[in-house]
Amino acid sequence: AGGGLQQALQAVIGQRLSMWSGRQDVSTMSVAFNLCGKLESACAGGPAATAAARAGIMAALACAYLPLVPRIRHPADCSIPLLALAKTGAASDGRVESQLAPALLQRLVDPVLLEAAKPQELSNALYALGKLREQQQQRGSGWDPTSSPHLNALTGAVASRLRAAEGHGFNAQNVSNSLWACAKLGYRDSDLLLPLVEAAAALARDMNAQGVANSLWALEALGCTGPAFLAGLETLCGAALRQLRTPKEAEAFKPQELSNILLALEGLQLGGKQSELLAAAVVAECVRRLRTPKEAEAFKPQELSNILLALEGLQLGGKQSELLAAAVAAECVRRLRTLKEAQAFKPQGLSNILLALEGLQLRGKQSELLASAVAAEGMRRAFAGFKPQDFSNAAWALAKMGYGAGSPSQAMEQRQWYAAAVAAAQRPGVMASAKPQAWANLLYALALVRHQPPPALLDAGAAAAMQRGSAQECANTLWALAVMQLRHAGLEAAVCGRLGELLRQDPESLVVQNLCNSLWALAVLAGGGGPASPAIAALAPVLAREAARRREGFQIEGLCQLWQAQQELGGKVAEALARSPDLNAAMEAAVAAERATKSTTSSTQEQVAEALKRLLQKGCLPIGFVQTEVVVEGVLGRADIVAGWSDGRRVAIEVDGPDHFLTNRKDDPSA
Numbered sequence: 179a180g181g182g183l184q185q186a187l188q189a190v191i192g193q194r195l196s197m198w199s200g201r202q203d204v205s206t207m208s209v210a211f212n213l214c215g216k217l218e219s220a221c222a223g224g225p226a227a228t229a230a231a232r233a234g235i236m237a238a239l240a241c242a243y244l245p246l247v248p249r250i251r252h253p254a255d256c257s258i259p260l261l262a263l264a265k266t267g268a269a270s271d272g273r274v275e276s277q278l279a280p281a282l283l284q285r286l287v288d289p290v291l292l293e294a295a296k297p298q299e300l301s302n303a304l305y306a307l308g309k310l311r312e313q314q315q316q317r318g319s320g321w322d323p324t325s326s327p328h329l330n331a332l333t334g335a336v337a338s339r340l341r342a343a344e345g346h347g348f349n350a351q352n353v354s355n356s357l358w359a360c361a362k363l364g365y366r367d368s369d370l371l372l373p374l375v376e377a378a379a380a381l382a383r384d385m386n387a388q389g390v391a392n393s394l395w396a397l398e399a400l401g402c403t404g405p406a407f408l409a410g411l412e413t414l415c416g417a418a419l420r421q422l423r424t425p426k427e428a429e430a431f432k433p434q435e436l437s438n439i440l441l442a443l444e445g446l447q448l449g450g451k452q453s454e455l456l457a458a459a460v461v462a463e464c465v466r467r468l469r470t471p472k473e474a475e476a477f478k479p480q481e482l483s484n485i486l487l488a489l490e491g492l493q494l495g496g497k498q499s500e501l502l503a504a505a506v507a508a509e510c511v512r513r514l515r516t517l518k519e520a521q522a523f524k525p526q527g528l529s530n531i532l533l534a535l536e537g538l539q540l541r542g543k544q545s546e547l548l549a550s551a552v553a554a555e556g557m558r559r560a561f562a563g564f565k566p567q568d569f570s571n572a573a574w575a576l577a578k579m580g581y582g583a584g585s586p587s588q589a590m591e592q593r594q595w596y597a598a599a600v601a602a603a604q605r606p607g608v609m610a611s612a613k614p615q616a617w618a619n620l621l622y623a624l625a626l627v628r629h630q631p632p633p634a635l636l637d638a639g640a641a642a643a644m645q646r647g648s649a650q651e652c653a654n655t656l657w658a659l660a661v662m663q664l665r666h667a668g669l670e671a672a673v674c675g676r677l678g679e680l681l682r683q684d685p686e687s688l689v690v691q692n693l694c695n696s697l698w699a700l701a702v703l704a705g706g707g708g709p710a711s712p713a714i715a716a717l718a719p720v721l722a723r724e725a726a727r728r729r730e731g732f733q734i735e736g737l738c739q740l741w742q743a744q745q746e747l748g749g750k751v752a753e754a755l756a757r758s759p760d761l762n763a764a765m766e767a768a769v770a771a772e773r774a775t776k777s778t779t780s781s782t783q784e785q786v787a788e789a790l791k792r793l794l795q796k797g798c799l800p801i802g803f804v805q806t807e808v809v810v811e812g813v814l815g816r817a818d819i820v821a822g823w824s825d826g827r828r829v830a831i832e833v834d835g836p837d838h839f840l841t842n843r844k845d846d847p848s849a
Contacts, residue, residue: 184231187213191238199242207243208255214239215262232266240274247281253295256286257303264309276321279310283323287331300336301352301359307332308359324363333360333370340373350381354389354396361396371402375410382417387427390418391435391442398445411448415456422459433467436460437481440488457494461502468505479513482506483527486534500540507535507544514551525564528552532575549579553595561602566612566620569603573623582627596629609638614647618654625658633666641668645676652677653692653699660699667711670703674713678720685724693728694736697721701746710747718747722754729758737768738814745812773809773816783818783833790821790831800824 191210198207214235217228243259250256260282263275285291286303295303307323314320323329336356340346348356357374360366378385378393385393393414397407418439421427431439443457464485467473477485485506489499510531513519531552535545553576561569573596576582582592603609603620617640624631644655652673659670677696680687688696700718704710710718725732725740732740744752744765756762783806790804801821808820810830817830 183213184217184228187217187235188231191235195238195242199246202246202249204243204246204250204255205252207239207246208258210235211239211243211259211262215265217266229266236263236266236275237273240278244274244278244281247278247285250285250291253286253291253299256282256291257295257299257306260286260306261302264306264313267313279321279323280326280328283307283326283328283332287328287335292331292335295335297339297347297352298349300332300339301348301356303332304336304359305355306359308362312362324365329363329365333365333367337370337373340370340377346377348377348381350378350384350386350389353377353381354385354393357396358392361399364400366400368406371400372406375402375407379410379413382413385414385417387418387421387430387435388432390414390421391431391438394418394442394446395438398442403446408448411446412450412452415443415448415452419452419456419459422456422463428463431463433464433477433481436464437477437484437488440492441484444488444491454494457492458496458498461489461494461498465498465502465505468502468509474505474509477509479510479523480527482510483523483530483534486538487530490534490537503538503540504542504544507540507548511544511547511551514548514555520555520558523555525556525559525561525568528556529564529568529571529575532572532579536575536578545579549576549581550592553581553592557595557598561599564602564608566603566609566616569599569608570612570616570619570623573599574619577623577626582629593627593629596624596627600624600629600631600635604632604635604638609640612639612643614643614651617643618647618651618658621658621662622654625661628661630662630664633664636664636666636669640666641672644669644672647673647676649677649680649688649692652680653688653696656699656703657695660702663702665703670711671713674700674711674717678717681720681724685727688724690728690731690736691733693721693725694732694739697725697743697751698739701743701751705746718743719750719754722751723757726754726758726761729761730764732761732764734768734771737765738772741765741769742814769814772814777807777816779807779818780833786831786833787819790819 187210195207197203214232217232239259240263247256260279263279263282283303286295307329310321311323314322340348353374357378360371360374365371375397382390394411397411397414402411422431439460440457443453443460446453468477486503489503492499510523514523532549535549538545552572556564556572564572576595582589582596584592599620609616621640644652647655655669655673656677658664659666677688697718700710700714700721704714704718722740722743740755740761744755755765787804787806790799790801793799794801794804799821801823803822805820805822806818807816808830810817810820810828813830818833819831821829821831823829
């Protein structure tokens with residue numbers, strides 16, 4: 179039937195379009211637009227053939243219709259072609275169709291037509307604009323409806339109708355479609371959203387599964403979390419819950435709608451019994467479906483990753499939530515083991531899975547298996563198509579989960595992932611659009627697993643990006659540079675300059691932990707015998723003065739970091755910290771407590787000490803004594819071994835890692 183309609187439509191348009199155009203018969207042409215929008219992909223030749231046929235029909239219709247737009251007298255003759263353009267994805271750059279869409283909107287908001295428009299015509303037009311905006315963002319080109327000066331006139335008309343004293347005439351689908359469109363358009367004006375939510379609540383019982391799911395998703399996407407929206411949200415949650423508790427109605431929810439409801443609940447954080455019961459009902463329905471192979475196949479990779487993300491944010495707890503996370507993990511692992519199915523996962527979906535796993539901290543082997551499968555898929559693709567945020571989120575999550583820090587043989591294999599990720603990040607242009615968070619997360623992850631990247635990585639735009647970083651991002655970057663012993667003058671200057679700027683604007687933006695981490699990092703970077711960079715020399719006293727000003731709220735670890743910075747940097751830093759006797763006393767107490775903590779001596783450390791003592795006894799080394807676990811002045815922790823040389827020098831010897839060395843130091847890649 180679909181193929182027959184397509185051929186018939188092409189034939190009719192080929193024969194009569196010029197006649198319709200000559201008669202200025204916009205109504206008949208509008209019907210043709212409508213039929214074109216309804217062409218099914220099941221026709222002969224499949225989706226590709228249908229898309230080509232649609233494109234040809236739309237191009238012919240658009241060329242004939244555009245000159246007639248000023249003559250349109252009925253609102254439907256604007257909304258129907260708009261909807262057809264949206265459904266067929268025809269309004270792309272450089273084509274007549276991209277000129278037709280804005281012209282139709284402009285004509286529709288003519289006061290006479292707008293007054294005559296029916297509620298469905300208004301909602302269809304708004305829905306079409308949302309769809310066109312979605313396509314424009316996916317393509318990165320084409321007409322953007324949010325740039326039109328006429329959008330507000332349309333939304334104003336919808337709001338005005340909804341507030342009418344008597345029945346507004348919008349049905350459940352009109353309202354849910356309008357909410358969905360607002361979310362896609364990023365339209366957050368409460369003058370429209372509040373009456374839309376009130377209408378949605380009043381019509382909630384009439385909404386189908388798609389309508390209620392789309393409404394909840396849209397309201398979360400628009401940030402409608404205030405008290406004015408609460409009653410409407412609760413009503414929509416109740417409607418969804420009623421449907422999910424009825425087996426026949428529950429089946430009507432598509433996997434995307436189930437995952438969207440969970441994402442909406444995670445973002446809205448409504449609290450209360452209603453949303454809790456709804457989350458539990460969605461979880462139970464997903465578990466039921468994922469236990470049946472045929473139904474499990476209906477879930478797309480993005481829906482699986484979204485479910486994990488939502489579960490991580492909701493932190494529901496309970497057996498059902500654990501069962502769902504495990505079921506999703508098992509399904510993802512199964513698919514990632516098959517090349518064809520693995521290719522369906524988008525880079526963002528892969529990184530989102532890892533982010534969710536890190537937060538969920540699942541018990542058992544399922545989480546470990548999935549993390550390894552996702553990591554292997556990224557390497558198999560050589561990270562092709564990964565955006566900077568995908569890189570950094572994946573690296574951060576894997577590092578936080580201890581990927582690369584297991585047994586020596588396993589760790590060596592897993593650390594190849596970080597080497598491959600760094601190599602991919604160094605490809606020309608890959609990190610060009612990276613935001614500060616992407617750089618901070620990537621470097622922080624590499625520092626966690628002690629993987630030192632080549633300095634060339636930082637030449638790929640890190641300094642320029644970090645000039646816009648937040649206090650947290652700057653602190654994490656400094657900490658990472660210090661741990662990796664990685665010097666880069668441009669990046670140090672950018673991060674230190676940005677932190678100084680943020681401290682001047684809002685000192686409280688730098689929380690205590692980040693303040694301590696940053697000052698400690700500067701001490702490490704300025705140590706090692708080399709001169710401190712001008713940026714470090716300028717920022718360190720500023721951080722010390724800020725620490726002295728706050729005086730309290732520091733944890734033991736932070737106090738120890740301040741003490742280390744005081745010992746290492748001295749000068750202005752020591753003077754600034756000394757201005758707060760209370761802080762100094764707390765620092766000394768923290769260091770004393772740290773030194774009093776019993777340290778563990780490894781078998782390797784004992785063997786090295788015994789070997790030194792034997793050499794001492796045999797007179798093979800010019801040393802007078804060997805001591806283990808020694809408190810050394812100016813050093814926070816105990817030195818593993820201290821050897822006293824015959825010339826009066828004392829030499830500290832550090833034996834164990836991984837804190838004492840980098841996994842891929844140049845002279846020993848297997849370290």
